[in-house]
Amino acid sequence: MTSIPQNTSAPLATVQDLSVRFISRDMNVPVVNGVSFSLQQGEVLCLLGESGSGKSVTMRSLMRLLPPTAQLGGRIEVGGIDVLNLPRNQLSRIRGPLISMIFQEPLTALDPVYTIGQQISETVREHEGISQADAMRRALELLELVQVPSAKRRLAAYPHELSGGLRQRAMIALALSCRPKLLLADEPTTALDATVQIQVLLLLRELQRELGMATIFVTHDLGVACEVADQVAVMYAGRFVETGSITDIMDRPAHPYTQGLLNSTVSESLRDQDLASIPGAPPDLTALPPGCTFAPRCPRHTPACDIGVPPLLGNAGHQSRCIFPADLATRVATESVLSPAA
Numbered sequence: 001m002t003s004i005p006q007n008t009s010a011p012l013a014t015v016q017d018l019s020v021r022f023i024s025r026d027m028n029v030p031v032v033n034g035v036s037f038s039l040q041q042g043e044v045l046c047l048l049g050e051s052g053s054g055k056s057v058t059m060r061s062l063m064r065l066l067p068p069t070a071q072l073g074g075r076i077e078v079g080g081i082d083v084l085n086l087p088r089n090q091l092s093r094i095r096g097p098l099i100s101m102i103f104q105e106p107l108t109a110l111d112p113v114y115t116i117g118q119q120i121s122e123t124v125r126e127h128e129g130i131s132q133a134d135a136m137r138r139a140l141e142l143l144e145l146v147q148v149p150s151a152k153r154r155l156a157a158y159p160h161e162l163s164g165g166l167r168q169r170a171m172i173a174l175a176l177s178c179r180p181k182l183l184l185a186d187e188p189t190t191a192l193d194a195t196v197q198i199q200v201l202l203l204l205r206e207l208q209r210e211l212g213m214a215t216i217f218v219t220h221d222l223g224v225a226c227e228v229a230d231q232v233a234v235m236y237a238g239r240f241v242e243t244g245s246i247t248d249i250m251d252r253p254a255h256p257y258t259q260g261l262l263n264s265t266v267s268e269s270l271r272d273q274d275l276a277s278i279p280g281a282p283p284d285l286t287a288l289p290p291g292c293t294f295a296p297r298c299p300r301h302t303p304a305c306d307i308g309v310p311p312l313l314g315n316a317g318h319q320s321r322c323i324f325p326a327d328l329a330t331r332v333a334t335e336s337v338l339s340p341a342a
């Protein structure tokens with residue numbers, strides 16, 4: 001098993017060899033292939049990777065929020081519960097009190113016909129059986145916690161009556177309403193404009209620390225990862241291709257794909273250098289190459305890369321799914337192997 005480095009205490013969440021395949025009469029697509037990691041209480045893991053690499057499907061697997069066409073394999077254990085084998089009628093044991101999710105677009109998660117107050121208070125009542133008045137009081141506290149201005153008035157607002165930033169805050173309040181031990185934040189700020197993005201991000205980081213929640217944060221944005229992550233997993237074509245601490249990933253990226261991501265990101269340290277794009281296109285998931293899935297786009301590609309999927313190599317804290325040692329891969333990446341951006 002490959003893993004994000006662990007402390008000695010039992011992890012809150014363990015994912016072992018997770019695979020997800022969408023199967024129907026005219027499709028059979030493997031979208032997550034052997035993902036493994038573990039997460040301690042209070043730890044923040046960032047999932048990085050380009051569109052379609054399997055980040056959201058991995059997150060939804062943790063909540064069992066995938067359609068019946070999804071066939072799941074492997075094992076997911078959160079708070080001692082075997083998530084994949086939990087009977088459907090017991091899913092409310094995990095959704096809310098144990099694991100909660102903030103979605104990229106709050107309108108898909110908020111119900112348009114109920115007020116914000118009704119939605120939060122009903123969720124609390126469902127899980128805690130408290131009175132309606134107490135639940136509404138809790139809803140107010142939660143809106144205040146996520147810094148919604150005029151919170152009392154907003155309790156009576158419908159989702160469409162709020163701005164994008166306020167809706168996202170209401171969504172965060174809803175996600176926190178059952179005091180989850182594990183928060184899944186799937187690109188929680190990408191739908192917002194830049195200044196609101198930073199506010200919501202800082203708020204989330206503050207709440208995460210204050211409430212001590214373990215968090216998995218999905219983002220395309222390395223700047224966001226730097227702000228929030230303890231650990232990072234870089235995903236490509238449904239696999240983790242590099243795992244490590246945020247410092248390892250930013251200062252010593254070992255996989256050519258991670259290096260490509262860093263070189264194509266605007267940052268202060270790269271101010272005087274050309275931005276580089278990663279040549280080629282993401283792979284067709286229905287026809288993955290037999291060896292390294294990044295090989296067709298990789299500057300370091302040799303015939304040896306096409307023989308079997310490389311294992312994650314390195315030390316327990318920093319691993320890369322590349323057959324070349326990290327120092328060599330780093331050297332290659334700096335030799336202008338990535339074509340300048342158009």
Ligand SMILES: Nc1ncnc2c1ncn2[C@@H]1O[C@H](COP(=O)(O)OP(=O)(O)OP(=O)(O)O)[C@@H](O)[C@H]1O
Nearest residue numbers: 022031049050051052053054055056057058067285
């Ligand atoms: N319900 C579904 N049925 C069939 N295929 C799906 C379904 N949901 C996702 N997929 C496919 O699974 C793959 C991974 O999707 P996923 O949403 O996890 O990507 P992602 O990494 O979250 O991308 P993005 O950054 O764009 O959100 C994609 O090829 C997507 O088309």
Ligand SMILES: [Mg+2]
Nearest residue numbers: 055056057186
């Ligand atoms: Mg996604």
